């Protein structure tokens with residue numbers, strides 16, 4: 001019997017279950033173009049020890065064809081689910097467990113609201129991947145980000161909590177299953193606790209937050225403000241040892 005991707009919900013169910021229990025999740029973001037093989041081994045080992053909840057895989061550019069290989073390396077060494085966080089429609093792999101099906105709802109680029117979705121829908125529907133509809137919101141992080149440039153969209157200004165709330169609510173009302181607020185990889189200023197709190201207080205679906213988080217203290221203050229899932233990439237690429245303290249801080253709630 002064919003199991004269509006749209007029928008699979010186990011990772012999203014775990015997002016919702018954790019939220020209903022008031023528990024928080026920690027995600028390590030791996031850019032398969034930037035992390036060398038030896039770094040992946042170390043990151044996966046530390047992540048397994050620290051009980052990291054998920055790996056997200058993705059980047060803004062495709063430099064090579066290492067995605068399948070990187071995922072298979074992770075799968076050999078750990079049971080942590082791998083979720084695709086694609087920077088483009090070439091970043092698809094059956095080796096992953098799920099994919100964030102991203103709509104860039106902070107922007108006004110129709111290609112990233114419906115165009116790419118049409119291009120990839122048939123592939124995804126027939127794939128074994130769990131597809132998680134995600135309202136993706138880019139928030140100004142103080143530097144021009146790859147996502148902003150590549151998507152040809154402006155981020156939401158960092159002090160406009162009301163616009164962030166309205167955008168997240170619109171995504172929820174449209175029927176998206178989760179909201180991902182991202183200051184962009186390497187953001188100088190991560191998303192403020194004030195904005196996270198304002199959005200999370202009004203949202204019933206899981207809230208993912210990332211971009212420029214560099215310390216366990218920041219990860220903790222973000223979950224205290226209402227983020228359900230914290231994503232860290234850059235800081236861990238530079239210092240994989242951060243995984244232990246960051247995961248412990250997020251799981252302490």
Ligand code: 1GP
Pocket residue numbers: 029182183184185186187209210211212213231232233234235
């Ligand atoms: C970027 O939210 C992620 O899309 C993570 O950002 O690499 O800055 O941790 P960093």
